[in-house]
Amino acid sequence: MTRAFPATSATSVTATDGGPAVEVRDLVKRYPKRPVNAVDGISFTVGRGEIFGLLGPNGAGKTTTIGVLTTRVKATSGSANVGGVDVVAHPVAARARLAVVPQRVNLDRALTARQNLVFHAAYHGVPVAERNRRADAVLEQFGLADRAKDKVDFYSGGMGQRLLIARAMMHAPEVLFLDEPSTGLDPQARLFVWDRIREMRANGVTIVLTTHDMDEAATLADRVGIMDHGTLLALDTPDALTRSLPGSTTLDLTIAHAAGDSPAAIIGELSAVRGVEQVESVASDQSGGGGMPGGPPPAPAAPQSAPSELRVRLYLTSEAAALIAPVTELLLGRGARLTAISLGEPSLEDVFISLTGRDLR
Amino acid sequence: MPSGSDRSGAGAVRAFGALLWRDVFVTGRELVAFLAQVILQPLFLLFVFGKVLGDLGYTQDNFAQVLLPGVIAFTAFLTALQNVAFPLVIDFSYTKEIEDRLMAPLPTSMVAVEKVVFATLRALIAAVLMFPLGYWVLGEVSITWAAVPAVAMFLVLGALVGAAVGLTLGTLVTASKINLVFAIVLTPLLFTGSTQFPWVSLDDLRWFQVICAVNPLTYVSEGMRAEMLPSLDHIPAWVSGLALLGYLVVFMAIGIKGFLRRAID
Numbered sequence: 001m002t003r004a005f006p007a008t009s010a011t012s013v014t015a016t017d018g019g020p021a022v023e024v025r026d027l028v029k030r031y032p033k034r035p036v037n038a039v040d041g042i043s044f045t046v047g048r049g050e051i052f053g054l055l056g057p058n059g060a061g062k063t064t065t066i067g068v069l070t071t072r073v074k075a076t077s078g079s080a081n082v083g084g085v086d087v088v089a090h091p092v093a094a095r096a097r098l099a100v101v102p103q104r105v106n107l108d109r110a111l112t113a114r115q116n117l118v119f120h121a122a123y124h125g126v127p128v129a130e131r132n133r134r135a136d137a138v139l140e141q142f143g144l145a146d147r148a149k150d151k152v153d154f155y156s157g158g159m160g161q162r163l164l165i166a167r168a169m170m171h172a173p174e175v176l177f178l179d180e181p182s183t184g185l186d187p188q189a190r191l192f193v194w195d196r197i198r199e200m201r202a203n204g205v206t207i208v209l210t211t212h213d214m215d216e217a218a219t220l221a222d223r224v225g226i227m228d229h230g231t232l233l234a235l236d237t238p239d240a241l242t243r244s245l246p247g248s249t250t251l252d253l254t255i256a257h258a259a260g261d262s263p264a265a266i267i268g269e270l271s272a273v274r275g276v277e278q279v280e281s282v283a284s285d286q287s288g289g290g291g292m293p294g295g296p297p298p299a300p301a302a303p304q305s306a307p308s309e310l311r312v313r314l315y316l317t318s319e320a321a322a323l324i325a326p327v328t329e330l331l332l333g334r335g336a337r338l339t340a341i342s343l344g345e346p347s348l349e350d351v352f353i354s355l356t357g358r359d360l361r
Numbered sequence: 362m363p364s365g366s367d368r369s370g371a372g373a374v375r376a377f378g379a380l381l382w383r384d385v386f387v388t389g390r391e392l393v394a395f396l397a398q399v400i401l402q403p404l405f406l407l408f409v410f411g412k413v414l415g416d417l418g419y420t421q422d423n424f425a426q427v428l429l430p431g432v433i434a435f436t437a438f439l440t441a442l443q444n445v446a447f448p449l450v451i452d453f454s455y456t457k458e459i460e461d462r463l464m465a466p467l468p469t470s471m472v473a474v475e476k477v478v479f480a481t482l483r484a485l486i487a488a489v490l491m492f493p494l495g496y497w498v499l500g501e502v503s504i505t506w507a508a509v510p511a512v513a514m515f516l517v518l519g520a521l522v523g524a525a526v527g528l529t530l531g532t533l534v535t536a537s538k539i540n541l542v543f544a545i546v547l548t549p550l551l552f553t554g555s556t557q558f559p560w561v562s563l564d565d566l567r568w569f570q571v572i573c574a575v576n577p578l579t580y581v582s583e584g585m586r587a588e589m590l591p592s593l594d595h596i597p598a599w600v601s602g603l604a605l606l607g608y609l610v611v612f613m614a615i616g617i618k619g620f621l622r623r624a625i626d
Contacts, residue, residue: 031626064626072463073626092373096466106457110387122379123465125372167461 019084021175021206022046022069027078029064029230038064040230041078046175046223051197051207053221055214055348057356061230062210063103066177069208070100083174096124099168101178105160107152113163114139114148117170124171131170138166142196158189165196169205176200178209182216194220214349224348228356242346243319245354250344251314251323252282257336263310266334273326275318282311309339320345373467377475380462384479399487400494403436407491407498410557426503427593430585431556433491437516438578439551441484441523442530445476449531450539453623463624473620477524477613484520508588511598515588518605519581525609526577528616532623554578559586561594577608 022045029039039061046052054062067073068080071091080087083097108116114135121131139145142162152160161181168176181197182190197220201207211217217224218238225235234241243249257266263281271279316323320343328338388395411425411432452459462472496502504512534542553569553576560583563570573579584601586593 067626070464072460072624092466092468095464096372100460100464102457102460104457106460108383108458108461109456111383119379119383120461122382123376123462125375125379125466 019081020045021048021050021083022052022208023079023081024065024069025079027065027068027080028076029061029068029073030076037076037230039068042227042230042232043078044225044232044235046206046208048174048206049201049204050222051201051209051220053217053224054208054210054227055212055217055224055352056210056227057212060227060356062227063179064230065227066100066179066208066210070098070177071095072100096171097173098175098177099171099173101161101164101168101176101181103179103183105157105164107155107160107163107167109151109153111152112149113144113152113155116152116163117167120167121170126171134170134172138169141199142166143192158185161185161189162193162196165193169200173205175206175208178207180211180213181209182211182213190216214347214352218348226352226355233355234351238348241351242348245346245351249316249318249320249346251316251320251327252340252342252344253312253314253327253338254340255310255312255331255336256308256339257310257331257334259308261334261336266310266331266336267312269330269334270312270314270327273314273323273330275316275323276314277317278315280313280315282313373471376465376467377471380465380467380472380475381479384475385482388483395483396487396490399436399440399483400490403432403487403491404494404498406435407432407495411499425499426501426590427559427586428557429491429495429499429502430589431554431558431582433488433495433516434519434581434585435551435554435556435578436491437484437488437520438523438554438581439547440487441477441480441520442527442550444480444483445524445527446531446534446543447539449476449528449620450534450536453532454536459624469621469624470617472624473528473617477521477528477616480524480527481517481520484523485516488516488520504589508591511588512585515581515584515598515601515605518602518609519578519584522577522581522605522608522612525612525616529612529619532616532619550576550578555582559583559593560596577605577612580604580608 024045025043027039027042028037030037042061042065044052054065056062064073068075069082069087071087071094075088082094085094085097087094108119111119117135117138118131121134126134135148136145139148142165144159144163144166147155147159152163155163161184165178165181178197182193185193194216197207197209209216209221221238223235223237224241226233226241234244236244255266257263267279267281270276314323314327324341331338407425407428410420411428414420415422415425449459459472462475463469465472492502492504530542530546553573555573555576556578560570560573560579563573580596580601583596584598584605587595587598587601
């Protein structure tokens with residue numbers, strides 16, 4: 001495993017290299033005087049070098065989970081290990097192995113940007129020459145070199161966020177926790193931060209991030225855990241999660257068929273194709289869109305609505321693209337042809353909404 | 362802790378040193394602001410009560426020398442208290458700047474101890490400066506070389522207790538209530554701390570004497586007076602010393618508990 005910087009001596013405590021980067025087992029956090037558990041018995045592991053996303057609505061328990069893993073929240077029960085170190089039993093050793101980028105900018109405003117980095121490294125026992133070298137390197141990497149000597153008071157929100165991530169890298173952590181890293185960033189800064197996150201992963205750093213930004217989770221994370229009410233509802237790769245949403249992959253077809261052919265017969269035959277779960281004919285004015293972003297599917301219309309044109313929606317159990325060939329072949333066999341085709345893939349948002357509901361938090 | 366306890370211990374010591382160095386570094390750059398902040402109030406107190414009232418004939422001849430040890434004690438105690446309490450309230454409520462230090466590889470309670478140690482250093486600088494300033498304003502300072510070690514000990518103890526009280530206040534008080542709490546706490550603390558009068562002379566004002574006996578600042582003032590003006594009636598130095606040690610233990614325990622409660626959910 002290569003790291004952005006060599007580990008400092010202070011980080012090598014109770015090492016059990018080779019195990020998962022993060023391991024959470026039956027974790028429960030109950031705040032006093034609250035009727036329900038903030039985190040209610042969740043378990044998951046994050047492999048080394050993985051980007052893991054915790055997705056959930058506000059108040060789902062994401063930040064509390066990160067809080068436990070970063071030694072700032074005391075677990076009520078269960079266990080949590082980071083870099084092979086039990087964060088409950090050995091918080092000091094764990095802190096040497098992890099870094100946190102919080103939701104809110106908490107930079108040291110009495111210091112310049114560069115001093116923020118250098119002092120952070122000093123807290124973690126990085127030797128003087130090395131911390132100066134690293135500070136210059138990350139300032140360059142995060143596009144802050146020309147503003148290195150500015151007091152952070154004068155930094156914009158986006159620059160502050162970048163400096164927070166840069167600071168987290170200063171002690172070469174094994175695991176980096178980012179709590180909603182792109183909240184409040186403009187699109188450019190967001191892409192920039194995503195690139196830096198991927199870069200860190202490429203250098204062997206394990207990344208755990210929380211977000212309620214579907215795009216961020218879908219494009220950045222290797223695996224996503226969806227949380228709500230303190231429990232983990234689903235955990236898989238973004239692809240597998242969207243595929244798991246029952247009947248949500250669709251194929252919309254517009255078919256020109258022979259005048260004598262019966263739409264009902266065509267639908268019957270399409271239903272028998274492997275991978276097709278259900279076929280509905282669709283009213284002409286509703287046939288446009290693919291997918292079903294949370295809304296109810298269009299109501300089936302009477303098959304006879306258009307004499308020689310038929311619009312149908314196929315609900316699939318497998319990938320839509322794979323069905324184009326067999327469907328085309330089938331239609332050609334009946335003397336019909338496809339005039340329009342539209343693939344509807346569900347998004348992570350559909351999965352999220354189907355798991356967590358539509359209620360406001 | 363398993364295998365790496367030595368290394369982790371060394372790391373904690375290094376982290377503690379780095380935290381302290383950060384605070385010293387920032388203070389060094391704001392030296393003038395720091396001095397103005399800690400010197401002006403005691404200086405004016407000394408000038409008006411010790412010099413002006415004396416020259417106008419409103420106070421007895423030796424009052425200035427009764428006042429000086431009290432003012433030095435007050436400087437040490439309150440500088441330490443404020444230098445812990447104010448930054449903590451702001452850090453925990455608004456800026457959250459302390460979070461990066463809480464994530465340093467050392468026990469969380471040591472972050473609180475660092476605050477106390479640093480505030481004590483600042484308070485000692487301020488208190489020591491009051492000696493030449495006192496000489497400058499009053500024309501004399503009553504102290505013998507033999508008394509210096511004991512005076513130094515009372516200053517250190519007084520600053521430590523002040524810082525510990527500051528830790529307690531800073532972690533108990535929320536930002537929205539800071540003005541109220543400091544008005545309620547600081548003014549009585551200042552006027553019941555036997556800084557402007559010897560505690561023993563309050564015999565005729567028994568109820569006030571009892572109230573003053575509760576204030577830890579009284580024992581700093583009395584300890585300083587015991588060493589600098591031994592001829593004046595005073596609480597025995599060992600009693601003052603023990604009282605301060607007792608207060609130190611109690612307020613450090615409450616303060617660290619409060620700090621841990623704010624730092625870890």
